[in-house]
Amino acid sequence: MVALKFREEFEKNYNTYLPKSSLAALQKKSIEANVIYDRINHKAGDIVLFTGSYSTGEHNPTSDVDILILSNESEHERRITELNHPSIFGDSFDIRYKETDLNIEYIKLPDVFKLLSIVNTATNLYQPDLPNLQGLELRLAVRIYNGIPLLGEKDYISIKKNINIASFTSSATALSLVMAISYFEDSLYLSEIDSRLILSNAAFCLVMSYVNSSGNITYSVKNLRGRAISLFQNNKNYYMLNNVDSLLFVSDVSLPVGQKLVIDMIIRLIELLQKSEYHDLTLKMLAPYLQKIPNLLNTHRA
Known part of the structure; x- marks a missing residue:
């Protein structure tokens, strides 16, 4: 009875909760709820979230199906056909179903x-530190915050309330x-x-x-260019919109031209942050580092 209830x-x-476009795309791949449920290993008290590009509607034909399971258990049964990509947070298993990979992550x-x-x-x-958040940590925070609860919804809501997403946003921006x-x-x-390579970064x-x-x-x-273009279109920031590809493909121009573009865009971003009512924390984190800007400008012009 308990298993049937789950x-x-x-x-x-x-x-109910998945975007309709995602449901339709998954149905075309013969992926229904029961296909995923039969491949997860959960226990009472676990929180099961649907995450990744299908949860946001940013999926493409090669996208994985991403499931995140938050658990107090440290070990989970592994099937022979699963590939594991363990990290400091836990196990991450890949399961192939027809033409689609299912990624089931246990944290x-x-x-x-x-x-x-x-x-x-x-x-x-008072003077905030700048957390050195790596991709894996940001990924986890975002996936929890934006996840779609499939099991354990009440506990999930409680955890989500403890995520200060503004702090993560400021940290990631800074x-x-x-x-x-x-x-x-x-x-x-x-x-x-070497300069051309590092300038691309x-x-x-x-x-x-x-x-x-x-x-x-x-x-x-992944999704960076699309998100940038959407952002600048929505904000009617046509200068940045016209320069997204120039930045992402800065290696296509001469080094001096590329350096001028990058430093100009750095200064523009700082000015945007200073004008924003939402980025006081970001600017406090950045304060020790912005002192470099005048010297960089002088060195570049020299």
């Missing part, structure tokens, strides 16, 4: 609370911008071939910082 709750939430709840505590502690200081500034500085001193981080500043936290190149 299955019914799972299927109901799956068909220990104490690790989630530890991540939230680190960010909350760092950002609640860290990406700091990396852009650092890479740009390196491009002023390295050999030309600066531009990539810069676009990511722009996107993160909108609240749409992004931690990899």
Whole structure:
């Protein structure tokens, strides 16, 4: 009876909460709620979330189906056909179903609370620290915050209330911008071939910082260009809209031209953050690093 109750709750939430476009795309691949449910290993008290591109409607024909299970259990049974990609947070199993990969990730709840505590502690200081959040950590926070609850909805809502998404947004925005500034500085001193490579990284981080500043936290190149274009179209920021591809493909122009574009876009972003009513925390995190900007400008012009 208990197992049947879980299955019914799972299927109901799956068909109710998933975007209609995602449901339609998954049905074309013969993926229904029961296909996923039969391949997860959950226990009473676990929170099961539907995450990834199908949860946001950003899927494409090659997208995986992503399931995140938050659990107090440290071990989960592994099937012979599963491939595991373990991380510091737990196990992440890939299961092939027809032409689609199902990714089922098991995360220990104490690790989630530890991540939230680190960010909350760092950002609640008078002079906030800048949490050095890596892609895996940002990915986890975003997937929990934006996840679609399939099981354990009440417990999920309780956890979500503890996620200060503004702190994660500010951290992601500031860290990406700091990396852009650092890479740009390196491009002023390295050999030309190394400078061109490092400048591409600066531009990539810069676009990511722009996107993160909108609240749409992004931690990899996937969806970056599409999100950037959508952001600047919606904000009617046509200057940035016209320069998205110039930044992402900055290696196609000469090094001096690329450097000028990147430093100009860095300054524009800083000005946008200063004008925004939502980025006081971001600017406090950035304060120690923005002191470099005048010297970078002088060095570049020299």
